[in-house]
Amino acid sequence: MDTSKLRKSHSVENEAELQKDSDHDDGILSKMVNSTEKVGELKLKELPLVHQMKKKPENLDSAASHDYWVMGGPLGARNTVLRFRCSALSDPPVHPPAHELHMTYRTIQAETKLLSAVLHSHGMREVHPNIPDFNLLWTGIHPKPHLLKAMTPYQRVNHFPRSYELTRKDRLYKNIEKMQHAKGAKHFDFIPQTFVMPMDFRELCSSHYRHRGPWIVKPVASSRGRGIYIVSSPDQIPLEETVVVAKYIENPLLLDGHKCDLRLYVAVTSYDPLIVYMYEEGLVRFATVKYDSSGKHLWNPCMHLCNYSINKYHSDYIKSEDPDAEDVGHKWTLSALLRHLRAQGTDTSFLMQRIEEVVVKAILASAPPIISACRMFVPHPRNCFELYGFDILIDSDLKPWLLEVNLSPSLGCDSPLDVRVKSAMLVDLLTLVGLPTVDPMLRRANETRRPQSQLDILKKLNNYEV
Structure with missing residues (x-):
């Protein structure tokens, strides 16, 4: 079953800037609508869908397996993100990259049965709603401003403010x-x-x-x-x-x-x-x-x-x-x-x-x-x-x-048809969003240590000058 049916619509002045921010999107999406800021004069253009669901190779070595479940570069690299696939629901990977990196998600007042099944099958685990170290926050309500302000570059949340x-x-x-x-x-x-x-x-x-x-x-x-x-x-x-x-x-x-x-x-x-x-x-x-x-x-x-x-x-x-x-x-x-x-x-x-x-x-x-x-x-x-x-x-x-x-x-x-449509949509959405392959605990520790190490360097320089 082809699960890659998201098509793209955007309104931007500089296509090059958009391309720079969305490099990993191109593998799974095609442009649906090219709309200018002149709303009343929308021009629509269809381009072919470029990504097709492929059958999982049966004998994957470790490197190939990582390539199958991640995209954008080597595991842990800055631009590398998880690749989600429907096949994981029935045949989950043995050593998923998300599990090796201790990737986690939080939920708040949300319907999560299908979401949890998809995330768990790819190696992510759920953490308590109060824990700040997570890769994905999925909430059924609007996130509070203080939560948004505290987010790091590798974290994702499923709502915009004032949506x-x-x-x-x-x-x-x-x-x-x-x-x-x-x-x-x-x-x-x-x-x-x-x-x-x-x-x-x-x-x-x-x-x-x-x-x-x-x-x-x-x-x-x-x-x-x-x-x-x-x-x-x-x-x-x-x-x-x-x-x-x-x-x-x-x-x-x-x-x-x-x-x-x-x-x-x-x-x-x-x-x-x-x-x-x-x-x-x-x-x-x-x-x-x-x-x-x-x-x-x-x-x-x-x-x-x-x-x-x-x-x-x-x-x-x-x-x-x-x-x-x-x-x-x-x-x-x-x-x-x-x-x-x-x-x-x-x-x-x-x-x-x-x-x-x-x-x-x-x-x-x-x-x-x-x-x-x-x-x-x-x-x-x-x-x-x-x-x-x-x-x-x-x-x-x-x-x-x-x-x-x-x-x-x-x-x-509530029906097999729901499972078919919604699971395929959800895995494409999560791949599109791009969850960076980052261990949240290590990244948080590095971020909290960095200001102190810079301060230490300044102290050493000051002592030397004295």
Whole structure:
């Protein structure tokens, strides 16, 4: 199975500078989108994928084994990083480099079963959340500023500061609204008409008078469909708490009468310059109950919402038990959906191009405050990375709409298809991020000793001069 499906999107002025910072990325990634800072004039260019998963050689000597599990140079060298492979989950290496270097990871309030399996199979071990000597920090919440400021060049954390500018529904909408005013609404017309309650209640009522509902109501900081409901009138929305209210898209793309949406995995490895990757494989989630546009069943979440966490409890939900069955049941792969649409005559290349534009523009709209926070709190350019879960709805006219962006998208695996897609995505992400092959205890000791040794040298020089 080809696990190297991350493709690259970036917005930089100097390609040479980007190349200098990302030398080890070239072996596993190809460029997806080349976007300039003129957001309204995005130019897309596809290049071939260059890395293919290779079968592990059966008889590896020590040096060859290291080359198979690391990339960029000899073990322990400055630019050498771990190479992660799906094959390690079923056939872990006997002497993985990460084990020899005592490489470690920390987790904080995160879903870690799959992550831990991948890291342990490559020789890394988990340490207590309070231990400062680690190679990777994986957290389900935003890291505190003091933690970011204390990071060393070899350490990685899976969030940028202020990434909620993209993942909180109210902040996402406000950031896109700013770009609509600055660059023109036609260039950022990929979100439904949206209001933030209670402050926009009067504007919502005015819009409802002109266009009518229905409207979908979402908490600003929830995920997995929690707290979402649909109303036909603003009068049905309580004003005691902050919620986002968006125009409900009444003409979704239907497959066999069922509504569906896409979960796409997007990685950002830098905001300054902006470097974005989108994993080529994704998941397609189906509502369990066939869609009815009459408005009589607005109360039924299993008709209008496609979240797995909601539909899995319905008696008609079908879960595929075959990892190779990509178009069975209520969860498909993105590849299966695109094959289905191509068979119906759809230009899927153009569709994916439009989806990629949505992803890039949403990130560009939210980038300025994140860049400011990185300059303030992040000491080294490669400390932070982020995996986002983009939820996209395609309507009957094949127009993609951005529903929301998820912080820490679920890595839970409730089916063989989940394991196949998410494990392949995760190993590519970790290879892309580049975990330096560094013993964290030795590096920390060297860093703490260095100022003292320099001071000793100065003392000796002063004594000599006296």
